[in-house]
Amino acid sequence: MSEQPPIPRPDQRPLPPAPGAGQRRIVLPPHRQRARRPRSVRVREWVRKNLFPSTAGTLLTLVAGAIMGAILVGVIVFVFFGANWEVITHNRWLLFAGGFPHEEAWRLWVSIAVVFALIGAAYGTWSSFGRRDHLFVLVVGGFVIFLMAHGGAAIWSTVYFLIAIGCMYLGYAATVWMPRETSTLRTLQQRIVGGLLAISLPIVLVILLVGGEVGPRHIDGFVLNLILAPVGIVGGVLLGIPLALGRASRMRSISLTCTAYIEIVRGAPLLGWLFVALFILDDVIGGDLIIRAMVVMAVFTGAYMAEYIRGALQALPRGQFEAAQAVGLTPTQSTRLIVMPQALRISIPPMVGQAISIWKDTTLVTVILPLRELKGNADSAIAQFEFTPDRIEAYVFVAVIFWIVAFAMSRISQRVERAQGVGER
């Protein structure tokens, strides 16, 4: 025992770096210190490192630059000189709301204002507008106003649209100043805004459809996309939660039927299910074609959402279920309070991906159903005699509109993920 080197007692050991010591600036020895170089030098170095590192790298940059330049020139020439945008400006109401009666247009504007105000309130409650968000609103809003001002100005529509944007900032201003610390007030605020968001779809449907002579068949054009996608997403999540739980259930009859539902729905393309909506569901549930399309959208999305939630359920550590059981929660309580909140949080990213996918897939109702959403009304626009050569313009416009919304959705989801701490434990 005495041959072994003596073990230093804790107080004799060299001190490990104190936690937080790394936050201090590291002072390099003089021979390794370099003066902070002027901006021009730094820019030159960045350019050399990222654009012209070697002969091959330079060649690559030149080729990529040529491609980018060609795309840029092509787009500019097309947008400002080649294209005839009259097909859009002349048909803007057709593209926006199609057969929606003009006298009832206020319903659309009120719905838009309500939704905008809720978006603003949600931003004010859980996030905040950054410079990029203001820029996005400015660019998109400017784009819309430009559309409405061009070729026979729609003055009242412009005013309504501006009021809607104002509502968004009002909703934002009403919520953003409230304190963010956890408190009863904060919880109340979150509950109110969250609850309003949750019932925003029924609210909008009530504003659009109740009273007056507007029926579901009047929902048309871009408005149809804007209604169909949320119905599909909300319905899909509502269907997906029980389906996922059912598939994970220990009871054979339940898990088998839920698995069969999910796999059969995922087996056929959405177009196939819309085919069902057109020819088969007519006998089963009847109703307006648009209602059947909504049902199909929700049923279809539900199967995909269920798979994402099931994946999240499987990703949850087994200890969560066991701990819930150990503290004496009933199965229902443990699902509602312990399992589902975590599973839903984990499945946010894939569910948002599915939501964007459904947003894009709302175009499919045009393909076999006699429903006309944005793309369908673009087809109607280019079917007019004077606009037949302008099909590229019409489709580019449709693509841009879909891109704006999908892009906004993906950015908002990134916010939500960060706020919810997705990926963190």
Add this chain to the structure above:
Amino acid sequence: MSNLAQDGEKLDRNRMSAQAPVSSPSPGDGPTPTHSVPLFYRRGFRRLLQQGLYIAATALLFWYVYDALNLREFGFGFLDDPAAFKVGNQWLTDVDGVTSSRIEMYLVGVWSSLRVVFVAILLSTLVGVAVGVARLSSNWLVARLAMLYVEIFRNTPLLVQVVLVYAIFLVGAPIIQEVVIIGDFAFISNRGLAIPWPVPNDGLWGLPDWFVGVWVALLIAIGAVAMTVRRTRQNRERETGQPQFANRWAFGIFAVGALVTFIVLGLPVSIDRPYVEGTRYLEGMVIRPEFAALTIGLTLYTGAFNAEIVRGSIQALPTGQTEAANAIGLSGYQRLTLVILPQALRQMIPSITNQYLNVNKNSSLAYAVLYDDLFRVAGIIQNKAGHALEMFFVIIVTYMLISLVISALMNFINSRVTRVGV
């Protein structure tokens, strides 16, 4: 009474929970002895009741749907009737629609779908790998270009992309009377792109057409020999360290073998040049605008998703892999093909498989550009004969079968890739 409880126990025999079964009292369950628990509160009875109610509700729903569907005329006999419609975009098939039955037309549609799916899967993978790697390029401009591509094509509807490509073809390409001829062998017009294509012929010895099959069989045999030689030489290189040029040998054997058999069989294949007669292309291979639009749309759309998958799997690798590859002096290309991509592949395959299944289902968008794939042909048959439910049944079974084949292939590849543990 006890019977019911026992039945309930049978149902949850595959239960993994740590809780003791109700019938045997255990200290964890508290002091209450089992026999005093009212039937209604026993777990087994509860389960049975729940399942019973569930099954009853499901059966009721099914009965309602069954009743509403009015299935008196259910049957697939109508598929054997003569078709009486035409199917375009045929390749290697020549079905006229007058004498052939509906099911034959449908199979032609399935063949058209398979072609689109195959080409789109192949091209979208290439695009995905190229763009995914480019997104991680140290070259700022290249990375930006790749990001631009991904953001644009991922966030716009596939349908709009397909019809846009189609519109560009229709508006941009010249009419057939003003066909553009490239180098005397290829033609472009709004009827499509016509290129030379190999076709079997009698050859020098006047052999029948099917002899080209013999040549193809020989080619496969020679290919097998070449692969064996390659593997032997690779093994020898691994053992001895001496360069054995396995790839060159394999390629040489295949090339010489193919040439020799080709000449011996009397040149059984000739290249057909297309030409324009009136308003039609004759001979050669014609890539129609519908096929091109659908395939290009699917490729661009799926390519963007594949690029994100490739990028994600590369980023999931430890940075040590790149550093190690640099340390042993591999070039950038070697680093990518020998170190990074083979490892990223294991992570990629499940997600990429999902995208391939999506390509299969998205090929139904052929409907929008009037390409006669299985979905459109099924739609036409339904239009002529009714029987929507049966047609939907046929459609969903076909899509599921194709999906099964794709999954099986990808699972096979996955098992090959993950055979060696990391």
